[in-house]
Amino acid sequence: MNMQQRPPAVDKALAWPGMQTLIASHGRALVLDSLRAALELWRSGEISDQPTLVATVQQRIERTLAPSMRPVLNLTGTVLHTNLGRAPLPPEALAAMTAVAAGASNLEYDLASGQRGDRDAHVEDWICRLTGAEAATVVNNNAAAVLLVLNALASRREVVVSRGELIEIGGSFRLPDIMARAGCKLREVGTTNRTHARDYAEAVTARTALLLKAHTSNYQVQGFTTSLDEAQLAGIARAQGVPLVVDLGSGSLIDMQALGLPAEPVVGRILAQGVDVVTFSGDKLLGGPQAGIIAGRAELISKIRNSPLKRALRCDKLTLAALEAVLRLYADPDTLVQRVPTLRLLTREPAAIRQTAEALLPSLRGWAGAGFEADVCDVYSQIGSGSLPLETLPSAALRLSSISSNKRTRSRELRELAERLRQLPTPVIGRIADDSLLLDCRCVEDPEPLRQQWEAGA
Known part of the structure; x- marks a missing residue:
């Protein structure tokens, strides 16, 4: 190695004006760590001058200081996407979080x-x-809610559940595993597709703590089936002298059918059928932050x-x-849909979504380049996060297809294009399906930021 290739001494490099500027902005420790790593590139011949080293x-x-968690644009077609943070929060929730984040609060x-x-007091009255519940409490997610309810009400005792409701949801959350961690014993009744009233009644013994019904939110059993609704189970539970707990999963505070959406159990109606305790999520159909809400009889909630x-x-x-702010919005049903982003996105008209996609099409064509064809096509969005898994919503998407005649080349180019989208200043997340990259525009209410990104990179 000649003298020109030899890297500068660390102390000498730190004294350079450019390095001193970085130290003033970021501190000596961080600059020193980065300098030592950069000097290894000098030794390998990848850097050979002062300006390049400073840069x-x-x-x-x-890169070190860049936040790991960043905003992204959800064009997957799944509105409540677990990997992308589920429900977007309304401005009222953001303002409420900011108000208490900077200092002390009550x-x-x-x-x-x-x-x-009691911290529950901020949301209990609204819930x-x-x-219509007598009392309520809140934990950090619905899995935690189920775990807490089982541990508090059924530790070292039996819980009766239909075999058709032994659910597993994302992240390997299995109801039997949660029951074991909660310290209670699973008592399965019925079969996968048929469970009758006598199955529950005959399973109750002196060791039974409660009956549990789990809403099968992420799958459906169809065909030759029998199951009991909440009112029927509530009658059995009362006759046997044990409480009935219902895990609703997604949970909704309003009638989704009134909004033109598929039916989903309404928490208030479930409680009105005689259910003693319900659990449901805050960041799904409710449209709030991640939370597990537990509501029901005051004695059990205590x-x-x-x-x-x-x-x-x-x-x-x-x-x-944030949860209190979202719950307050439910006090005015007339403005609810427009003020809660989740409900607003789920109820967007297909024509409005297509208009958004068509407005973005020219800039997308310029950004993607000559190797791709782009058009607007009809697609179906999903609600997501286990909510109504078989139900879809008419939508519109930007469709990108490679012009290559080779199937492997098309597949590779689509993956590379998806990666390019993820590398944008605000990453864009779509989905590859049917030999195309689809960008569902249901969750794009303002196309301008996306259009600007594509035009800047064209």
């Missing part, structure tokens, strides 16, 4: 009495008002709230602030 150090610092402080308060496990699963102040 490399700056780039490494920027999270567990009763301003009226000056004594310690009860909107569902036991659940007083469980030692509750503290480990409780929500923080940001979640509670």
